[in-house]
Amino acid sequence: MLEKLRIKRDEVRKANRKQESSAVSFYETGAKDLVKRNQIPEELYIENKVKRGLRNSNGTGVVVGLTHIGEVIGYTKDENGNKIPMDGKLYYRGYDVEDLVNNVILENRFGFEEISYLLMMGELPTKKQLETFNDLLGDHRELPMGFARDMILTAPSKNIMNKLARSVLALYSFDDNPDDVSLSNVLRQSMSLMGYFPAIICYAYQAKSSYYDKKSLHLHDPIRDLSTSENILRMLRPMGEYSDLEAKILDICMILHAEHGGGNNSSFTTHLISSTGTDTYSAIAAAVGSLKGPKHGGANIAVINMMNDIKAHVKDLDKHSALDDYLVKILKKEAHDRTGLVYGMGHAIYTKSDPRARILKGMAKKLAESNDRIDDFMLCDYIERRTPTLYAEVHGKEILMPANVDLYSGFVYSALDIDTDVATPLFATARLSGWCAHRLEEIVNGGKLMRPAYNSVQSKRDYVAMEDR
Numbered sequence: 001m002l003e004k005l006r007i008k009r010d011e012v013r014k015a016n017r018k019q020e021s022s023a024v025s026f027y028e029t030g031a032k033d034l035v036k037r038n039q040i041p042e043e044l045y046i047e048n049k050v051k052r053g054l055r056n057s058n059g060t061g062v063v064v065g066l067t068h069i070g071e072v073i074g075y076t077k078d079e080n081g082n083k084i085p086m087d088g089k090l091y092y093r094g095y096d097v098e099d100l101v102n103n104v105i106l107e108n109r110f111g112f113e114e115i116s117y118l119l120m121m122g123e124l125p126t127k128k129q130l131e132t133f134n135d136l137l138g139d140h141r142e143l144p145m146g147f148a149r150d151m152i153l154t155a156p157s158k159n160i161m162n163k164l165a166r167s168v169l170a171l172y173s174f175d176d177n178p179d180d181v182s183l184s185n186v187l188r189q190s191m192s193l194m195g196y197f198p199a200i201i202c203y204a205y206q207a208k209s210s211y212y213d214k215k216s217l218h219l220h221d222p223i224r225d226l227s228t229s230e231n232i233l234r235m236l237r238p239m240g241e242y243s244d245l246e247a248k249i250l251d252i253c254m255i256l257h258a259e260h261g262g263g264n265n266s267s268f269t270t271h272l273i274s275s276t277g278t279d280t281y282s283a284i285a286a287a288v289g290s291l292k293g294p295k296h297g298g299a300n301i302a303v304i305n306m307m308n309d310i311k312a313h314v315k316d317l318d319k320h321s322a323l324d325d326y327l328v329k330i331l332k333k334e335a336h337d338r339t340g341l342v343y344g345m346g347h348a349i350y351t352k353s354d355p356r357a358r359i360l361k362g363m364a365k366k367l368a369e370s371n372d373r374i375d376d377f378m379l380c381d382y383i384e385r386r387t388p389t390l391y392a393e394v395h396g397k398e399i400l401m402p403a404n405v406d407l408y409s410g411f412v413y414s415a416l417d418i419d420t421d422v423a424t425p426l427f428a429t430a431r432l433s434g435w436c437a438h439r440l441e442e443i444v445n446g447g448k449l450m451r452p453a454y455n456s457v458q459s460k461r462d463y464v465a466m467e468d469r
Helices: 002-038 042-047 097-106 112-121 127-139 147-153 160-174 183-211 228-236 244-257 265-274 280-292 299-313 320-331 355-370 374-395 405-415 420-444
Strands: 070-077 083-092
Touching: 083 097, 083 112, 083 355, 097 112, 097 244, 097 355, 112 127, 112 183, 112 228, 112 244, 112 420, 127 183, 147 160, 147 183, 160 183, 160 280, 160 420, 183 228, 183 280, 183 420, 228 244, 228 420, 244 355, 244 405, 244 420, 265 280, 265 420, 280 420, 299 320, 299 374, 299 405, 299 420, 320 374, 355 374, 355 405, 374 405, 405 420
Parallel strands: none
Antiparallel strands: 070 083
């Protein structure tokens, strides 16, 4: 009897291996065929005047809409339309973000909630309005009953952004009025999501750490009267401890990531999806999926990984010649991930400087001094100063290459001992207020269905019967 069972088991295993081998062959062959059948020659894009990536030939974005919410200025133009470099400016609802942040710092308070109110409602709040706003956020700090257990802890995900998107979609089922796209209802849904996001990303991180990394599970309840940044640090850390400086620097990071004009991929996704008339949860889940892409939301992770790689290969960071040699290897695609990119340097719009990097650099230095991470901060500073010169030496041409916000936000996350798994989810939590503002704006302005065009370059063919193929 046992011998028959063994033979049967071996036959099943053999059949499974054969099936798996067949599947692998199909996928690998299919992938090669897909390249042949889908690849479009570059000259056809030029011939059809297609603006790939919704970008003009000079790299600027194709204008597809108008917005009150955010404005990014990285250059001016002369009378011939040529770019004139300038120090970058970022505006939220017409307010210079540097003014907004400097006032928060001057008054030594948390500002992310105030800026979220500004983005969504269009005006800076009065003291009373901000109190009401914070009370509503506080009402939604705790997830619905059973949500954390059923949606997060019992089904951990290796990637927290995927868990975040799934959780957003699941919240549809906990809403008594999920499909109503009236402004008042969408505003209610936006506020609830803003309240829920910190708990979702922190519980998802704890579940991932416990299940996949075999670490202890630490769960802390959010506190309704704490700021967003305080709740995040409290729920991320095993003992829930954090300093006032740490929380306020994270708060500044979140302000600087809250909005960046309607043309960034995830905000545009919010407009695109909202134009269909779909529900808030579907629109925001799509934005989360967009931000998960490493070309959009993963840059600060890339900075942290690059810094770790540099420190692993350059033993004496005070020896600038050795550091230069390794940066040159990175630029020549001979080191790190061999892309030739020094992450945290350069920007698609900003030419001379990124205002977010200018602001964050000063705050990052304070954090470095308090957390004994000044050497790491000075490494960021050195990379910012030396990379443009080294790039010119390697490539034989000079280009404007300012530090962007990710160089210093990546450092801040590392100095706060925030795992790289949480970096992009934190970005999403900050950008959520901007996404909600763009969704509300799309609804207000009629929400005409967006329908871009693709020209077909497939030649016409006659049907071939099965036996003749």
